[in-house]
Amino acid sequence: xxxxxxxxxxxxxxxxxxxxxxxxxxxxxxxGDPVEVMLGESATPADQAALRHALGLDRPLPVQLAExxxxxxxxxLGDSLYSHQPITAILAQRIPATAELAGAAALVxxxxxxxxxxxxxxxxxxxxxxxxxxxxxxxVSIPNFWMGPMLILCFSVWLGWFPxxxxxxxxxxxxxxxxxxxxxAAILSRMVRSTLLEVLGxxxxxxxxxxxxxxxxxxxxxxxxxxxxPVTTLLGLxxxxxxxxxxxxxxxxxxxxxxxxxxxxxxxxxxxxxxxCVLLISVTYVVVNMLTDLVYAWVDPRVRLAGRDx
Amino acid sequence: xxxxRGPALVLAGWACLALxxxxxxxxxxxxxxxRILAGPSWHAWLGYDDxxxxxxxRLVMGARTSLFVAAAVVSLSGVLGAVIGAFSGWLGGAxxxxxxxxxxxxxxxxxxxxAIALAGILGPGIGNVVVALCAVGWVGYARLVRxxxxxxxxxxxxLAAVSLGAGQGRxxxxxxxxxxxxPLLVEATFGVAGVVIAEAGLSFLGLGVQPPxxxxxxxxxxxxxxxxxxxxMVIVPGAALMAVVLAVNLLGDRLRDRFDVRSGxxxxxxx
Numbered sequence: 001x002x003x004x005x006x007x008x009x010x011x012x013x014x015x016x017x018x019x020x021x022x023x024x025x026x027x028x029x030x031x032g033d034p035v036e037v038m039l040g041e042s043a044t045p046a047d048q049a050a051l052r053h054a055l056g057l058d059r060p061l062p063v064q065l066a067e068x069x070x071x072x073x074x075x076x077l078g079d080s081l082y083s084h085q086p087i088t089a090i091l092a093q094r095i096p097a098t099a100e101l102a103g104a105a106a107l108v109x110x111x112x113x114x115x116x117x118x119x120x121x122x123x124x125x126x127x128x129x130x131x132x133x134x135x136x137x138x139x140v141s142i143p144n145f146w147m148g149p150m151l152i153l154c155f156s157v158w159l160g161w162f163p164x165x166x167x168x169x170x171x172x173x174x175x176x177x178x179x180x181x182x183x184x185a186a187i188l189s190r191m192v193r194s195t196l197l198e199v200l201g202x203x204x205x206x207x208x209x210x211x212x213x214x215x216x217x218x219x220x221x222x223x224x225x226x227x228x229x230p231v232t233t234l235l236g237l238x239x240x241x242x243x244x245x246x247x248x249x250x251x252x253x254x255x256x257x258x259x260x261x262x263x264x265x266x267x268x269x270x271x272x273x274x275x276x277c278v279l280l281i282s283v284t285y286v287v288v289n290m291l292t293d294l295v296y297a298w299v300d301p302r303v304r305l306a307g308r309d310x
Numbered sequence: 311x312x313x314x315r316g317p318a319l320v321l322a323g324w325a326c327l328a329l330x331x332x333x334x335x336x337x338x339x340x341x342x343x344x345r346i347l348a349g350p351s352w353h354a355w356l357g358y359d360d361x362x363x364x365x366x367x368r369l370v371m372g373a374r375t376s377l378f379v380a381a382a383v384v385s386l387s388g389v390l391g392a393v394i395g396a397f398s399g400w401l402g403g404a405x406x407x408x409x410x411x412x413x414x415x416x417x418x419x420x421x422x423x424x425a426i427a428l429a430g431i432l433g434p435g436i437g438n439v440v441v442a443l444c445a446v447g448w449v450g451y452a453r454l455v456r457x458x459x460x461x462x463x464x465x466x467x468x469l470a471a472v473s474l475g476a477g478q479g480r481x482x483x484x485x486x487x488x489x490x491x492x493p494l495l496v497e498a499t500f501g502v503a504g505v506v507i508a509e510a511g512l513s514f515l516g517l518g519v520q521p522p523x524x525x526x527x528x529x530x531x532x533x534x535x536x537x538x539x540x541x542x543m544v545i546v547p548g549a550a551l552m553a554v555v556l557a558v559n560l561l562g563d564r565l566r567d568r569f570d571v572r573s574g575x576x577x578x579x580x581x
Contacts, residue, residue: 019418023427142555145530243420263426282418
């Protein structure tokens with residue numbers, strides 16, 4: 001297990017280094033001079049030189065990269081070009097909102113996916129099955145940026161149940177969480193259905209039925225329990241994906257999280273903040289995926305032993 | 311193919327509108343001040359937008375944008391990814407290890423995050439949208455084709471070609487890549503859905519196609535500002551987008567069932 005743990009952590013660390021290099025390279029992709037783009041055309045050469053020096057863009061590339069890594073290691077991300085506050089402080093203000101949204105969306109996804117998936121598997125090839133899987137197909141086909149406005153239209157504008165946007169109280173969390181969680185619910189419910197169908201075909205399910213257990217007990221205790229492992233893994237992997245979807249959902253609902261900060265920073269040409277947001281979201285994603293893998297390997301020894309062969 | 315007629319019809323409609331749009335007597339940029347925010351009527355089935363432009367004409371123009379971006383991104387990133395993945399799997403060794411690491415790094419950005427950052431930094435415009443989505447899109451194809459090639463490289467026809475003195479390029483292009491076409495086609499079909507949503511998403515965020523050009527995502531964004539008085543401005547482009555994405559996904563499911571019996575039939579084996 002220790003060997004697997006070290007291998008997995010090392011692989012994740014390598015990926016994070018690659019991510020840092022790519023995010024560092026982003027600023028050098030700007031067509032033309034990034035400093036000119038950031039300051040606009042009215043800036044004097046002296047202003048440009050000052051910003052170039054402040055951002056370290058006047059030094060050789062390898063030195064810049066090394067300093068970027070050094071800054072990250074000490075959690076120094078520089079200052080925002082727009083508000084001149086330290087980026088770490090800005091991010092710290094935004095992280096709770098995004099975490100809250102992602103957590104609530106995952107909850108929505110689980111609450112929707114399990115009943116739908118179980119229903120579809122147990123009532124296979126009936127209207128229940130087709131209905132649930134139809135929902136799943138709709139769920140992956142409706143983009144966040146349309147579902148959000150449609151939910152606002154129905155539940156905020158017409159029915160007046162929830163606030164239109166912003167982050168004030170639990171009611172304001174409902175629509176963003178449903179918007180972000182639906183696609184995940186759709187993917188999860190398909191997985192619950194197919195895994196449960198597979199498990200229900202096993203011999204021990206026949207044995208459980210032959211013992212005379214009630215159908216509910218067979219499905220919940222013997223079926224779903226064994227189907228839980230792959231589903232939980234997918235849940236972990238999808239949790240990271242939520243962070244990507246959160247960017248658009250936050251924009252739809254004016255939710256003051258990291259995603260909204262990212263888009264605002266792009267429009268303000270505040271590139272250090274753009275880099276920091278992208279870095280934060282993707283590193284979180286890598287770490288969540290790694291933890292999911294480790295938990296999976298810890299629960300299911302087949303995974304960590306499989307690594308030895310190849 | 312069973313059950314593919316509906317989706318195929320929707321997609322044919324999408325392509326026809328996009329390709330034949332310029333031939334129709336439509337004026338997506340003509341402003342009619344008397345009809346600002348006017349809802350659907352007999353005169354105009356889909357109504358007008360906040361500048362008094364016909365929503366149907368804008369929708370057709372948006373269809374052109376999404377079809378162009380989808381075709382460009384899926385073909386460019388599909389070819390690029392397939393070639394990189396095939397060589398990586400075939401050559402093996404250090405090349406393969408480096409490419410796998412690069413793929414891992416690209417996969418470390420959830421969803422369209424990297425495309426958002428790239429499009430944001432490159433600046434708005436349809437060309438930059440294509441570049442940003444290709445930069446993100448090739449990875450999936452590369453990973454798929456690499457895995458396929460790894461399982462094919464020891465096949466007898468490949469060994470025969472190598473022992474007859476075929477060069478690396480010939481083996482990859484003539485003996486390996488053609489065998490990966492079926493899964494590649496399934497992946498590309500789902501890829502179209504992903505790209506259509508991503509293009510609309512970037513335009514929704516203001517990072518894609520710029521006015522006066524139309525994009526369904528941009529239309530949804532404009533519509534959200536007038537949701538109280540003109541909900542049709544949000545409903546119409548979104549419904550079109552959903553119909554296309556749903557049709558592509560349905561078609562992809564059918565194709566997968568047809569080509570890849572294992573993943574399509576897992577549920578049936580279990581019972």
